[in-house]
Amino acid sequence: MENNALNDGVYVMSEVKSIREAFAEASSFLSRSGCNEPQRSAQLLLEHVLGVSGAAYYMALADPFPAAVKEAFEAGVTRRGAGEPVQYIIGEQEFYGRPFEVTPDVLIPRPETELLVEAILRYGAELWPDGVVTPGEAALDSAGGAGDVRAARPLAAVDIGAGSGAISVTLAAEAPAWRVCAGDISPAALAVAERNALRNGTAVDFRLGDLLEPFAGMETDILVSNPPYIPGEDIAGLQREVRDHEPRTALDGGADGLDPYRRMMEQLTLLPAPPRLIGFELGFGQAEQVAALLAAAGHWTEIITINDLAGIPRHVLGITR
Structure with a gap:
């Protein structure tokens, strides 16, 4: 089954x-095209055009390949062979067990980011077990009676650089008592995030703007971000799937990749008080520097580094208990 065309990339x-033969043939084509994970890509494209997944896909492998989806499958495999990420072709990526629409306007959610969400949920539940922020004890007035009492309010979590909404929508779904907000500088990205919030039955307050600016004056208890962190000069050396197809504004973190972290630290003055919990995703070799930025800010009593599944330091958190 090697007669499928490769010389012109079609x-x-x-x-x-x-269907099993179609899978084998497409996998071979994608492998010869230089794609990473050719078998996984072929399976995802097949599941997409056939409208099946999981066990149903494996049960269908012996079935005849339906002629009605032949053109769609050929087009998808051709696009993948040219380096386009399979998630953009099928328009979807799973994150934390939920489906998320993805387009070339947003970064494709990565499995390691699920670990950041897990950490925020865990420490958030420790700091605010019921998801409510209670002000300190009311001051007594001069007559010995109760002074001005501010009402308790829902915990406020802010996601900076919303992208597809993977982080914010997941936080809203997993911690429905929280008030979750998210910002992005890209109107197109926010549109995708809003659709994902609706699709997953969550309420997220999305705001357009640069980093913390849309949240100026807002009481913020948790700040979380997976910002652009690739050093600008390193982008040319990335995999073609990332370099040529994912949005550069979601990748380029400036000369050393740390510009967004520095700017967010500077913009904390826009908030009434620093958040008690802050969490960042970061790139290879950046954990020590980002932890130092948080330590220099002086707002958090604990600074924690979390490794990804490959053992690479991937997230830095600041916590004030």
């Missing part, structure tokens, strides 16, 4: 008889 199916 995938043309042979007269395959089964």
Whole structure:
């Protein structure tokens, strides 16, 4: 089954008889095209055009390949062979067990970011077990009676650089007592995030603007961000799937990749008080520097570094208990 075209980059199916044969042929084409994870890509594209997934897909492997989806499958495999991420082709990526729409306007959610969400949920629940922020004891007035009493309010969590909404929508779904807000500088990204919030049945307050600016004056208990952190000069060396297809504004973190972290530290003065919990995702080799930025700010009593599944320091958190 090697007669599918590769010389001009166009995938043309042979007269395959089964879905399993289509999978094998497409996997071979994608492998020869230099794609990473060719078998996984072929399976996702097949599941997409066939409208099945999981066990249903494996049960269908022996079935005849339906002629009605042949053109769609060929087009998808051709696009993937040219380096386009499979998530943009099928328009979806799962995150924390939920489906998220993805377009070239947003970064594709990564599994390691789920660890950041887990950490924020865990420490958030420790700091605010019921998801409510209670002011200190009311001061007594001169007559010995109760002074001005401010009402308790829902915990406020802010996600900076919303992208697809993976972080904010997941926080809102997993901690429904929280008030979750998210900002992004890209109107197109916010549109995708809003659709994902609706799709997953969550209420998120989305705001357009640069980093913390849309949240000036807002009481913020948790600040979380997966900002652009790739050093500008390193982008040319990234995998073609990332370099040529994902939005550069979601990748480029300036000369050393740390510009967004520095700017967020500077913009904390826009808030009435620093958040008691802050969490950042970061790139390879940046954990020590980002932890130092948080330590220099002096707002948090604990600074924690969390490794990703490959053992690479991937997240830095600041906590005040």
